[in-house]
Amino acid sequence: MKYSASKEDYLKAIYHLQEGQSVVTTNALAAALQAKPASITDMLKKLKKEKLLNYERYKGFRLNNEGKKVAVHIIRKHRLWEYFLVNKLQFGWDEVHEIAEELEHLSSKKLVDQLDAFLEYPATDPHGDPIPDSQGRFIQERQVSLLDYPLNKMAKVSGVASQTKEMLDLLQHKNIQIGTRLEVKRKFPFDNSLELKIRNQPTITVSELVAKNVMVKDE
Amino acid sequence: MKYSASKEDYLKAIYHLQEGQSVVTTNALAAALQAKPASITDMLKKLKKEKLLNYERYKGFRLNNEGKKVAVHIIRKHRLWEYFLVNKLQFGWDEVHEIAEELEHLSSKKLVDQLDAFLEYPATDPHGDPIPDSQGRFIQERQVSLLDYPLNKMAKVSGVASQTKEMLDLLQHKNIQIGTRLEVKRKFPFDNSLELKIRNQPTITVSELVAKNVMVKDE
DNA sequence: ATTTATTTTTAGATTTGCCTAAAAATATAT
DNA sequence: ATATATTTTTAGGCAAATCTAAAAATAAAT
Known part of the structure; x- marks a missing residue:
């Protein structure tokens, strides 16, 4: 089956949006695609007719397996x-x-x-995101706590174990988010705090508790 | 300026068609693009408005420099x-x-x-057609192997790479000599053999080895 | 030089993806 | 619980690129 570039953009955007949420909303997708909500509704009807997603009006939507x-x-x-x-x-x-x-x-x-x-079957793209194989399988690299990560090796933040508001506030303040690339420059055995370096930013310090909850992957 | 894929297809097809003819006709372009003549007329009006070609109704058309x-x-x-x-x-x-x-x-x-x-600035594509440089200039007129020469384009034999007696015998037998004008009518991917047409003579076949050693120029 | 055939153009429809504006459904707040 | 606000959908239109069918211009043939 051949899909228009526009339909493909919709599918990709929905895929990314539904990672977090249980259903995707019309407005969220409109924002992601920089389109008007009315256009989203139009396209949802078409994609539903093509059996690519589950959608009932006013109730949000989600891609099905296809x-x-x-x-x-x-x-x-x-x-x-x-x-x-x-x-x-x-x-x-x-x-x-x-x-x-x-x-x-x-x-x-x-x-x-x-x-x-x-390209010799690269595992990740230049931003560190995994590249699915020709069967659509992601080769999961295991994520590890930042606390256990080696010094001076580029890491990419892949998740946060404890997602309390306080934790997210703190991470936001330190400019750390999913996808941020950073290196551990130093570990202090006294309190297990770490010094981190993010490109183009001054070195920052995080506590053991924070480090334990920040999950990273190789970059 | 950004043109739609469709407009680009029109421009390219007209470019190729006007190589021979003095003007291109609506029907010829319709055949080349597998579209109806009415569609051609529609697009011609648009391309004319964008000042990409000279066109007066019922009189044929031609790309201008732009x-x-x-x-x-x-x-x-x-x-x-x-x-x-x-x-x-x-x-x-x-x-x-x-x-x-x-x-x-x-x-x-x-x-x-x-x-x-x-790609290290290749001069010709896999069919032997010249690749224009980034200024749009064709670096033309080099002699190339007959093996790389495009189909249905008049070539003039300009040399023979391997001048063994056996090779020259064979060429003489097939009536090919320096200066002979011929066209490649067909290429067989299976063994890379070619069918050649020389004016006033029946079509002949040559092997990959022969073709590789016959050098030609545009005619 | 007319008639006939061919080519080309116009006129009007269709499809796709988008839009605006208004209506309907759902959510929020007092 | 009712009023207010937000979200989502509908209704109707627009632009691009295509089509069919009919009309107009040009070319060919007797």
């Missing part, structure tokens, strides 16, 4: 192309997103798989 | 991507056209130029 499958394949393409742009065409990791937004809509399945082989 | 510039840039993209697909992603030269039809519509100028650099 919709997820399509979304994951688009994400695969996006991330592979980003990897290609950075590692073969010398683009900076901060300038590839827009171009990959175009490339992800190419339809040839063989193209993607040959590209994957040419 | 239109040619756009068309050449699309051709550049098409041929660079074909080169990439064959030489980096291991596609066969006979299966890349369709994919390149999609890739040629990507809009990033930097992407094309970085790709060009990554």
Whole structure:
């Protein structure tokens, strides 16, 4: 089945939005796609008719398995192309997103798989996000607590174990969020506090309790 | 300026059609694009309004310099991507056209130029057609192997790479000599053999080895 | 030089994805 | 619980690119 670029954008955006929430709302999707809510409703009807998501009016919506499958394949393409742009065409990791937004809509399945082989099956894109394989499987890298992470190795924040408001407040204040890339520069055995370095920012300190609850992956 | 994929297809098709003819006709373009003549007329009006071609109703049309510039840039993209697909992603030269039809519509100028650099500025695509540089200039007139020469384009034999007696015998037998004008009518991917047509003579077949050693220039 | 055939254009519809403005459903607050 | 605010949907339109069918212009043929 071939989907329009626009439909693919909807599927991808819904996929990302539904990670957290139990249902996605019209307004949230409208904000994510920079479109008007009325346009969202229009498209939802079409996607429902194509059996890509569950949707009942006024009740929110969610991709079904088929919709997820399509979304994951688009994400695969996006991330592979980003990897290609950075590692073969010398683009900076901060300038590839827009171009990959175009490339992800190419339809040839063989193209993607040959590209994957040419790149030697990379596990993550230049931002550290995992690249699903041709079956749509994410190879889960295990996430570890920042407390156990080695010194001077680039890590990417992948989650927060204790999601209290106080914790999130504190992390926000320290400029740490999901996806933030950082390195542990020093560990103080006295209180198990850590010094962290985030690109373009002054070194910061976090307590043992915070470090224990920040989950990271290799970058 | 950003043009729709459809407009780009029109410009490219007109560019190729006007190579021979003095003006291009509505019907010819309709056949080339597999569309109805009425659709052609509609689009011609739009392209004229955008000052990309000269067109007066019932009188045929032709790209102006601006239109040619756009068309050449699309051709550049098409041929660079074909080169990439064959030489980096291991596609066969006979299966890349369709994919390149999609890739040629990507809009990033930097992407094309970085790709060009990554490929080390190839002069011709896998079918032997010249790749214009980033200024839209064709670096023309080099002699190339008959094996790489495009289909249905008049070539003039300019040399023979391997001048063994056996080779020259064979060429003489097939009536091929320096200066002979011929066209490649067909390429067989199975063994890379070619069918050639020389004016006033029946079609002949040559092997990959022979074709590789016969050098030709545009005629 | 008319008639006939062909080519090209116009006129009006269709589809897709988007929009605005107004109505309907749901959520919030007093 | 009722009024108010927010969210979501409907209704109706617009622009792009296509189509069909009919009309107009040009070309070909007797």
